[in-house]
Amino acid sequence: MSKWEKNVRKVVPYTPGEQPKIKNIIKLNTNENPYPPAPGVLDALKKIDIDSLKLYPDPSAQNLVDALAEFYGLRSNQVFVGVGSDDVLAMLFLTFFNSEKPILFPDITYSFYDVWADMLRIPYEVQPLDENLHMKKEDYYKENGGVIFPNPNAPTGVLQELSDIEDIVKHNQDVIVIIDEAYIDFGGKSALSLIEKYDNVVIVQTFSKSRSMAGMRIGYAMANEKLIKYLNDVKYSFNSYTMNTTAIALGVPAVKDREYFEKTVRKVITTRERVKKELKELGFVFEDSMSNFLFVTHKELSMEKLFMDLRKEGIIVRHFDKPERIREYLRITIGTDEQMDTLIGFLKQYL
Numbered sequence: 321m322s323k324w325e326k327n328v329r330k331v332v333p334y335t336p337g338e339q340p341k342i343k344n345i346i347k348l349n350t351n352e353n354p355y356p357p358a359p360g361v362l363d364a365l366k367k368i369d370i371d372s373l374k375l376y377p378d379p380s381a382q383n384l385v386d387a388l389a390e391f392y393g394l395r396s397n398q399v400f401v402g403v404g405s406d407d408v409l410a411m412l413f414l415t416f417f418n419s420e421k422p423i424l425f426p427d428i429t430y431s432f433y434d435v436w437a438d439m440l441r442i443p444y445e446v447q448p449l450d451e452n453l454h455m456k457k458e459d460y461y462k463e464n465g466g467v468i469f470p471n472p473n474a475p476t477g478v479l480q481e482l483s484d485i486e487d488i489v490k491h492n493q494d495v496i497v498i499i500d501e502a503y504i505d506f507g508g509k510s511a512l513s514l515i516e517k518y519d520n521v522v523i524v525q526t527f528s529k530s531r532s533m534a535g536m537r538i539g540y541a542m543a544n545e546k547l548i549k550y551l552n553d554v555k556y557s558f559n560s561y562t563m564n565t566t567a568i569a570l571g572v573p574a575v576k577d578r579e580y581f582e583k584t585v586r587k588v589i590t591t592r593e594r595v596k597k598e599l600k601e602l603g604f605v606f607e608d609s610m611s612n613f614l615f616v617t618h619k620e621l622s623m624e625k626l627f628m629d630l631r632k633e634g635i636i637v638r639h640f641d642k643p644e645r646i647r648e649y650l651r652i653t654i655g656t657d658e659q660m661d662t663l664i665g666f667l668k669q670y671l
């Protein structure tokens with residue numbers, strides 16, 4: 321082994337869901353939105369001046385920050401944007417999780433949290449979900465270096481009540497509490513109001529799901545201006561130009577079109593509710609989901625085998641090998657009605 325090996329930051333990376341190159345598949349594995357972005361996004365794309373790409377982008381991404389502040393009724397200095405919520409979350413870990421005490425998050429959750437914690441040498445302690453895959457708020461009453469969880473949780477889809485979230489915040493006023501609301505628009509109530517009431521709460525959201533723009537990579541954090549200032553200080557010490565010119569230009573019309581956003585989200589919800597009924601009739605078991613995916617299991621089927629058999633049919637869903645507790649589950653993204661009909665049709669035959 322070379323001597324320099326001991327100085328390498330060795331990490332076990334996060335494994336993103338597959339982006340298969342095969343054509344004509346039904347892709348239900350990474351919780352993307354099956355509908356296109358708002359029409360204004362295409363108009364904005366056509367209007368991009370090629371010459372503008374010679375220049376560095378606006379490091380503050382002000383137009384996008386202002387559009388988001390207006391949409392949520394905030395001041396612009398309460399909003400931070402990044403390259404997808406993954407970038408925003410990584411910056412949050414770096415900025416706010418610097419205690420020697422462990423940060424807390426659920427045992428079954430977004431599998432990037434432990435990767436960032438390991439990479440940044442942040443101690444952590446996972447808190448087991450109960451047998452129905454719900455968080456137990458009392459688990460978060462102990463001393464810690466910070467708290468993070470998604471609401472609704474992923475990959476379970478389970479939504480925690482706002483009163484429970486506030487309870488967790490109340491018990492953790494000496495640390496930063498991050499609520500990852502990647503899926504909140506599909507029927508949950510956002511905890512955004514808590515940022516005015518508590519100075520230690522950060523809400524993170526994304527354009528990847530409800531705004532159909534996973535490929536554009538836009539995420540954002542909302543918190544009181546002091547936290548946003550700390551976050552920007554770290555960002556500017558790392559990479560000033562995280563948001564590119566195109567992402568800033570296309571993000572703005574996506575935020576401004578509230579009507580299209582609400583319509584698209586409603587369509588996904590309607591499909592989800594119908595699919596819930598149909599899967600139940602076929603014997604699938606799952607906790608109620610308030611996200612754009614269902615986390616299902618079945619007493620008579622192996623989920624690993626079903627995953628492979630669906631794949632042979634060109635239907636790609638997500639199966640997790642770890643933790644052990646969720647090996648008998650599949651996570652199925654809600655696609656268009658047509659895509660879901662094909663899935664249900666296959667499952668009927670399969671059973």
Ligand code: PMP
Nearest residue numbers: 404405406430470474502526528
């Ligand atoms: N949080 C959760 C809970 C997620 O499931 C995802 C999607 N992988 C993200 C954050 C990151 O999404 P993005 O970087 O596309 O905003």
